[in-house]
Amino acid sequence: MKILLLGxxxxxxxxxxxxxxxxxxxxxxxxxxxxxxxxxxxTFQGQQHEIVDFPGIYSIYPKSAEEQVVYNALNAxxxxxxxxxxxxxxxxxxxxxxxxxxxxxADLQIPLVLAINMVDLAERNGVEIKQDVLEMELAxxxxxxxxxxVGLGKDRLLKALQHQMEHxxxxxxxxxSQGMIALEDISLQEQDAEKRFQKASELFHKSVITRTRxxxxxxxxxxxxxxxxxxxxxxxxxxxxxxxxxxxxSFPMDAIEQGFHWVSDYLSGLLPKGxxxxxxxNGIIPGISGVLVFIPQIALLFFFIALLEDxxxxxxxxxxxxxxxxxxxxxxxxxxxxxxxxACAIPGIMATRGIPNPKERLITLFVAPLMSCSxxxxxxTLIISVVIxxxxxxxxxQLQGLVLFALYLLGIVAALTVAWVxxxxxxxxxxxxxxxxxxxxxxxxxxxxxxxxxxxIKVFVLEAGGIILALSIVIWAVSNYGPTAERKTALRVLxxxxxxxxxxxxxxxxxxxxxxxxHSYLGKFxxxxxxxxxxxxxxxxxxxxxxxxFLAREVxxxxxxxxxAHAETxxxxxxKDKLLQEKKADGSKKFTLASGISLMVFYVFALQCLSTxxxxxxxxxxxxxxxxxxxxxxxxxxxxxxxxxxxx
Amino acid sequence: xxxxAIPKWGKAKIKExxxxxxxxxxxxxxxxxxxxxxxxxxxxxxxxxxxxxxxTNISVRSEDADFIIVN
Numbered sequence: 001m002k003i004l005l006l007g008x009x010x011x012x013x014x015x016x017x018x019x020x021x022x023x024x025x026x027x028x029x030x031x032x033x034x035x036x037x038x039x040x041x042x043t044f045q046g047q048q049h050e051i052v053d054f055p056g057i058y059s060i061y062p063k064s065a066e067e068q069v070v071y072n073a074l075n076a077x078x079x080x081x082x083x084x085x086x087x088x089x090x091x092x093x094x095x096x097x098x099x100x101x102x103x104x105x106a107d108l109q110i111p112l113v114l115a116i117n118m119v120d121l122a123e124r125n126g127v128e129i130k131q132d133v134l135e136m137e138l139a140x141x142x143x144x145x146x147x148x149x150v151g152l153g154k155d156r157l158l159k160a161l162q163h164q165m166e167h168x169x170x171x172x173x174x175x176x177s178q179g180m181i182a183l184e185d186i187s188l189q190e191q192d193a194e195k196r197f198q199k200a201s202e203l204f205h206k207s208v209i210t211r212t213r214x215x216x217x218x219x220x221x222x223x224x225x226x227x228x229x230x231x232x233x234x235x236x237x238x239x240x241x242x243x244x245x246x247x248x249x250s251f252p253m254d255a256i257e258q259g260f261h262w263v264s265d266y267l268s269g270l271l272p273k274g275x276x277x278x279x280x281x282n283g284i285i286p287g288i289s290g291v292l293v294f295i296p297q298i299a300l301l302f303f304f305i306a307l308l309e310d311x312x313x314x315x316x317x318x319x320x321x322x323x324x325x326x327x328x329x330x331x332x333x334x335x336x337x338x339x340x341x342x343a344c345a346i347p348g349i350m351a352t353r354g355i356p357n358p359k360e361r362l363i364t365l366f367v368a369p370l371m372s373c374s375x376x377x378x379x380x381t382l383i384i385s386v387v388i389x390x391x392x393x394x395x396x397x398q399l400q401g402l403v404l405f406a407l408y409l410l411g412i413v414a415a416l417t418v419a420w421v422x423x424x425x426x427x428x429x430x431x432x433x434x435x436x437x438x439x440x441x442x443x444x445x446x447x448x449x450x451x452x453x454x455x456x457i458k459v460f461v462l463e464a465g466g467i468i469l470a471l472s473i474v475i476w477a478v479s480n481y482g483p484t485a486e487r488k489t490a491l492r493v494l495x496x497x498x499x500x501x502x503x504x505x506x507x508x509x510x511x512x513x514x515x516x517x518x519h520s521y522l523g524k525f526x527x528x529x530x531x532x533x534x535x536x537x538x539x540x541x542x543x544x545x546x547x548x549x550f551l552a553r554e555v556x557x558x559x560x561x562x563x564x565a566h567a568e569t570x571x572x573x574x575x576k577d578k579l580l581q582e583k584k585a586d587g588s589k590k591f592t593l594a595s596g597i598s599l600m601v602f603y604v605f606a607l608q609c610l611s612t613x614x615x616x617x618x619x620x621x622x623x624x625x626x627x628x629x630x631x632x633x634x635x636x637x638x639x640x641x642x643x644x645x646x647x648x
Numbered sequence: 649x650x651x652x653a654i655p656k657w658g659k660a661k662i663k664e665x666x667x668x669x670x671x672x673x674x675x676x677x678x679x680x681x682x683x684x685x686x687x688x689x690x691x692x693x694x695x696x697x698x699x700x701x702x703x704t705n706i707s708v709r710s711e712d713a714d715f716i717i718v719n
Contacts, residue, residue: 059676063669093703097678125703190672197675227692319707323695326709332696434712435673438689438698438705 001165002050002082006070006105007089008098009056010439012117016089016148017053018451027455030069034621036353037069038455044158049165051087058097060104061181061189063433064356075180079110085164086112087157092122092129092145095208099200100193106141106171107178113160114143119152121440126211133207140169149445174199220441224313230320237317238339241304245343246374249296256296260289279473282480287472290551291465294346294611298460299453301340301347306452307444308336309354315438322434328416329423331355331434334364338415341371342408345612346464349619350456357434363422365619366629369612370415372408372604375553379603380407382557386579387596403600410604414636460615467614475522475551475610479544479559482520490519510562517562522547536602536638537595537645546608553608594648598641606637651687651708651716652697658687660718667715670708674716678702685718 007013017025021040030037038053054073055066062068077084086105090098095116102114116129134143142160146153176196181188223229264285271277308314314336322332330338333355341348348368355361372380381404388400494500494515500508517523526544533543541563549556557575564578582590607613607630616626654660662681665671679685679701688705689698698707708716 058673061672063673094678096702097676100676100678122703127703186668186672190668190675193672193675197680221689225689225691225698227690315707319689319696319698320691322709323691323693433669433673434696434707434709435670435677436707437677438707 002052002084003161004073004084004086004110005051005053005089006086006101007056007115008058008091008094008101010437011056011089011091011098012148013053013056013089015445015448016087016115016117016146017051018447019148019151019154021051023454027459029621030073032621033065033069034353034619035066035069045162049161058101059193060101060108061183065358066356071180071183074105074108077108077110083168084110085161085168086110087115087161088112089115089117092116092119093125093127095122095127095129096201096204099203100197103174103176103196103200106174107176108180109170109178111164111168111170112141113157113164114138114141115148115153115157116143116145117148119145120147121442128209128211130207130209134203137203137206138171138173140171140173173203221316224316225320230316234317234320237308237313238336241301241336242339242343244304245297245300245340245347249300249343252296253293256293257289260285260292278480283473283476284469287469287476290472290611291461291468294344294460295457297344298347298350298456301343301351302453302456303449305336305340305351305354306449310442310444310448312439312441315436318436319438327423328419329360329363329426330419331357331360331364334360337364338368338371341368341373344373344375345369345371345609346460346615347456349612349615350460352619359426359428362426362620362625363419365616366422366625367415367419369607369609369616369629369633370411370418370605372411373553373609375609376407376603378554378557379549380404380600382560382576383596383600385576386591387593407600407604410601414605418632459618463618464611464614467617468611471610471614472551475548477521478525479517479520479522479548482516482523487516487519490515514562514564517544517559535645536641537592537598539590542599546602546606549608550610552611553603556603556608592648594645597648598645601644602637602641604637605633605640607633649718650714651685651699651718652710652713654687654718656687656690660685660687663717663719665716667712670712670715674706677706678704679706 005013005017017038017040020042022042024042025038025040028037028039029035035055040051040053041048042051043049052073054070057067057070059067060071060074062071088098088102088105090102098116102112106112114134119129122129129145131143131145142163144153144157144160146157148154174196176199177192181192224233264281267285268277268281271280305314308317314333317335318332320332321335325332325334325338334352337348337351337355340351345368348371349365352361352365352368355364384400384403388403391399393399393402491512494511500511503511522544523540525547526540526542529543529547530538530540533539533546538546541560544563545556545559548559560579561575564575579591580589584590613626613630616629617623620626649660651660651662662679662683662685664681665674674680683701685699685701687697688700689707691697694710696707696709697713698705700706
């Protein structure tokens with residue numbers, strides 16, 4: 001039978017869901033919207049049942065996109081044809097409003113089980129629930145007191161579910177109104193809600209004894225939401241989070257890349273030489289590696305986000321930050337996704353799912369790739385080392401470091417500017433009500449946290465991984481294939497050159513791959529766009545590197561070293577020196593301060609990342625937003641780079 | 649007096665909420681006229697405020713809190 005898991009936010013619903021289903025769960029989207037739909041199976045007494053976990057709600061009448069999902073699902077129910085049971089989870093400390101939601105669901109005439117969760121916290125809050133009274137009044141509904149975090153009451157809950165599966169009793173206590181009220185009829189909903197609340201309130205006062213305890217002012221909140229210390233503390237947490245995502249992920253990322261490199265080498269010895277071997281070893285395996293390499297960052301970021309959410313801190317951070325990002329059309333909840341995009345936009349964009357308002361979520365998701373991510377660092381540092389002199393200014397400031405800082409700042413300013421413009425342009429289809437509950441602090445529940453991490457990795461690999469893999473094989477193919485006759489001629493010419501004949505074996509290989517890249521389809525692309533990128537100060541070599549760096553921005557550096565392998569330079573093998581020594585036909589330097597700055601600015605803005613596009617598609621449900629991002633950021637990159645090249 | 653005007657740790661009783669959507673939503677969360685609340689937190693620069701009602705802390709933006717009248 002189908003079990004619908006419904007309940008208030010912060011009532012421990014997810015904990016209960018995880019405890020009932022274990023790893024037998026899957027995450028998807030509700031039809032037509034990007035709201036997580038979690039469902040899973042559980043088996044008891046030899047029968048398998050499906051459980052659907054719905055977003056937390058206070059009422060069946062929606063005020064947000066997430067709540068709309070629940071309304072639609074309840075509206076579509078057909079108990080005659082497909083019997084189901086509602087498992088209503090409420091917080092024992094806030095039973096009154098729990099009973100309110102319960103009353104709405106009861107009047108829909110679905111058989112229900114009422115799970116009153118977190119009884120331990122309620123006891124500490126001085127709440128005593130008389131289960132016998134509740135059970136007497138709600139004659140047709142089993143009532144279970146429980147604490148899902150430690151598994152208390154789980155057996156009783158299973159028995160109660162079994163009971164309802166056999167008997168399917170419908171609750172008659174409330175019957176304030178039958179069926180659903182039209183969504184547009186706010187005033188009827190309000191009247192209904194008032195009657196309902198009275199009835200729920202009566203039941204509450206009959207069945208609950210509250211000993212008024214003088215609430216001690218929480219000293220933890222005194223610090224964590226303090227007007228000054230609170231921000232200081234939040235900054236510390238962010239720095240820690242950022243550092244962790246950044247540094248802890250580098251080892252497993254290297255390991256993944258090394259591991260796949262090894263597999264690719266191993267297989268290339270095993271498979272017969274030919275197009276199939278090349279496709280597998282140079283196209284598919286590096287492509288898979290390029291997907292999996294994001295897992296450490298995703299895992300770490302969501303580990304920390306889930307930790308902050310589960311402990312109750314996140315709601316405080318949202319509370320503190322809301323005012324600062326509101327002028328830019330964002331929500332306090334946008335801060336963590338946005339700042340974590342400075343490590344990598346992939347987990348950053350995935351984290352925007354926590355933003356309830358669709359407009360605020362879209363803005364955050366849209367501007368996140370403008371924050372300079374860690375994959376831009378190799379590009380920035382290479383170009384800085386080439387065009388920015390290593391000297392100190394103002395006595396102590398390192399000029400190269402200052403430029404790097406300026407690039408980061410430019411990204412942040414661009415993100416906020418685009419957000420501000422979007423805030424002015426986009427229509428708000430529903431008035432945004434920022435009304436959030438700040439839960440009590442709780443020790444984190446590790447199982448919940450690990451389940452979140454696991455879900456996010458699964459979603460990324462299964463739903464974005466395929467696209468990333470397919471597109472990276474395309475890029476590999478265009479950079480490794482080209483017109484055969486032309487490539488043969490080019491190789492023949494190379495082999496007659498003095499530099500080639502006198503070179504060692506590995507140097508010869510480098511020269512060959514450079515020539516092959518130049519005469520590949522990607523090389524043709526680079527030369528084809530040269531007239532377009534000439535006003536930015538780039539030649540076809542940079543064009544090729546820009547094209548190939550769609551795989552990942554850091555590929556820019558690798559591609560340039562391949563192309564420059566055969567640049568005739570005296571002695572030095574270092575890419576930096578080769579770039580510095582390259583001369584134009586008239587003898588002037590090719591790579592100048594102007595073209596360097598132009599290139600760095602280009603990389604600040606341009607959405608040079610297939611994986612980001614794939615994830616934005618998954619998170620918005622269509623290609624529309626990623627294509628707009630690609631074009632808009634591309635235009636900003638072109639305009640910015642053009643301006644810089646002309647100015648410097 | 650407006651909810652946004654009470655000081656930190658100040659106690660008050662909800663009198664009325666002059667905004668239909670906010671009124672319904674708060675009702676669903678258990679905040680109804682007559683109920684006692686305590687102002688718990690206040691974010692700087694006219695940011696959100698948070699008040700305690702029963703065993704829960706609810707935070708609203710200060711411009712929304714202007715619709716909530718207390719005494």
